[in-house]
Amino acid sequence: MRIAYIISAYKYPELLIRLITRLHSDSASFFVHVDKKTPLDVYAQMVNGTKHLSNVFFLKRHRCYWGDFGHVRATIEGINEIINRDTPFDYAVLLTGQDYPIKTNEHIQTFFRQSKGKSFMDYFPLPSDNWEGGGMQRLELWHVRLSNHHYAFPKNSNLLIKRKFPKGFQPFGGSSYWSLSRACIAYLYEFIKTNRRFINYFKYVDVPDELVFQTILLNSPFAESIVNDDLRYIEWKEWDAGSPAVLDKYDFDRLTRSSKLFARKFDLNVDAEVLDLIDQAIK
Numbered sequence: 001m002r003i004a005y006i007i008s009a010y011k012y013p014e015l016l017i018r019l020i021t022r023l024h025s026d027s028a029s030f031f032v033h034v035d036k037k038t039p040l041d042v043y044a045q046m047v048n049g050t051k052h053l054s055n056v057f058f059l060k061r062h063r064c065y066w067g068d069f070g071h072v073r074a075t076i077e078g079i080n081e082i083i084n085r086d087t088p089f090d091y092a093v094l095l096t097g098q099d100y101p102i103k104t105n106e107h108i109q110t111f112f113r114q115s116k117g118k119s120f121m122d123y124f125p126l127p128s129d130n131w132e133g134g135g136m137q138r139l140e141l142w143h144v145r146l147s148n149h150h151y152a153f154p155k156n157s158n159l160l161i162k163r164k165f166p167k168g169f170q171p172f173g174g175s176s177y178w179s180l181s182r183a184c185i186a187y188l189y190e191f192i193k194t195n196r197r198f199i200n201y202f203k204y205v206d207v208p209d210e211l212v213f214q215t216i217l218l219n220s221p222f223a224e225s226i227v228n229d230d231l232r233y234i235e236w237k238e239w240d241a242g243s244p245a246v247l248d249k250y251d252f253d254r255l256t257r258s259s260k261l262f263a264r265k266f267d268l269n270v271d272a273e274v275l276d277l278i279d280q281a282i283k
Contacts (some may be wrong), residue, residue, distance in 0.1 A: 001109040002027045004089035006078035008071065009097025010035035010064065013045035015268050017095040018275065023107050029055045029089065031081050033074040036136055068145040069178070071209040072202060076192055076267060083189045093179045098265035100275060101235060102255050104282045111261060112179070119184045122175035123214045123229040129238040135173055139165055140207040166170075166198050172214035175230045184222050192218055233263035250275045255283065256281055 005023060007030060009016045020030050023093060032052075034043050043061075050056040059077045064070035075094060082092060091112045101108065127134025140162040142153040165171055178189075192199055198216075203210040217226060233255060237245040247255070247263060248271035255263055255278065 001090070001113045002029075002089045003109070003112065004029045004031065004082050004087055006033060006082070006092060006093045006094045007073055007074060007097055008064070008095070009023050009033070009046065010038050011042065011050060012268065013042055013073055015266065016046055017049040018269045019095070019097065019100055020053070020056060022101055022279070023105065024053060024055075025109075027109065028088055028105075029057070029082075031057050031059055031078040032194060034061055034282045035074075038061045057085070065145050066172040067143075067207045068269060069203045069205075069208055072212055074207065075137070075213075079189055079192070082185065086201040090182055091179055091186075092182070092185045093262075094177045096264060097263065098100075098264070099177075099232075099262050100264070100266050100278060101261060102263045102278055102282065105262050107282075108214075108261050110250065115227075117181045117183065117225060119178070119180040119226045120229050121178035121180070121214060121217065122228055123133075123172050123226070123228055124174060125218075126171040126173055128173065131173060136163055138173075138211065139163060139171055141206070142204050144204065151264075158265075163201075164206070166201055168214055169219050171211065172218040173211050174214045175232065177230050177243045177264075178213065178234055179215075179231055180224075181225070184217060184226075187220060187222060188213065189214060191220075231261045233258045233260040234265075235273060247274055249277060252277045252281075 005028065011033060016032070032046070034046060046059065047058060051255070059074070059081055059218055062070050062077065064074055070094060077091070082089065082111070088240055125128055126139070127136050131138070144153070156238040171264045199212070202212045205211060217223065235247060246267045247267055
């Protein structure tokens with residue numbers, strides 16, 4: 001079972017190197033996108049720390065701001081590189097540089113082998129109670145991000161001229177991270193290449209990485225083969241938090257009891273011990 005990991009990182013080279021080392025095997029390959037805003041010395045640490053591994057590839061860098069199209073662009077870069085390199089893979093898994101496996105490589109490979117081509121992604125149709133206001137304003141307003149500033153137009157709801165969603169598609173949202181079969185990745189590659197107008201629509205959507213891949217695949221022939229599970233253990237310790245909680249040693253028991261394959265997020269500056277405990281548990 002061959003797995004291609006697309007990893008999005010912007011800091012913590014030590015944690016990225018540790019993640020790749022833990023997941024490394026002869027049947028794994030890694031496609032790493034590092035935010036173009038990341039300082040060159042940090043980027044160099046990431047490259048130098050993995051250069052002894054022939055299956056680690058660093059992607060063309062794009063600027064990524066929270067909630068903008070940069071994250072989608074980075075993921076597309078990974079998909080394109082996997083296909084264009086003719087990478088041997090059965091599944092592609094999208095991670096961040098602050099994720100970590102909570103199962104062994106053998107367990108992960110067995111899980112995907114037994115999944116028989118099913119794909120895994122968190123999703124729900126829009127509008128949805130999962131998002132404020134049903135989530136439709138993410139699509140219907142024009143969202144523009146300049147650096148870390150977010151602007152949405154028009155501001156006056158009485159003058160609202162809704163953006164028209166691409167015809168023939170039901171919008172879907174969900175978590176940004178997924179594990180997709182080779183067939184799904186090949187479909188995404190061709191769809192993105194031949195539907196530029198559809199993709200361009202999402203350049204002015206709010207947090208498009210939580211929408212675009214769900215919308216493509218849940219409107220595709222693969223919809224029935226997608227399991228509504230992103231296979232991630234995540235703690236949201238505040239209901240309105242914009243980012244998941246950093247996991248620490250006090251989360252360890254819950255991590256070991258979880259059936260998920262991966263967890264996020266971790267920070268060595270907050271608690272490195274939890275990763276040591278995980279490593280010991282999944283030797």
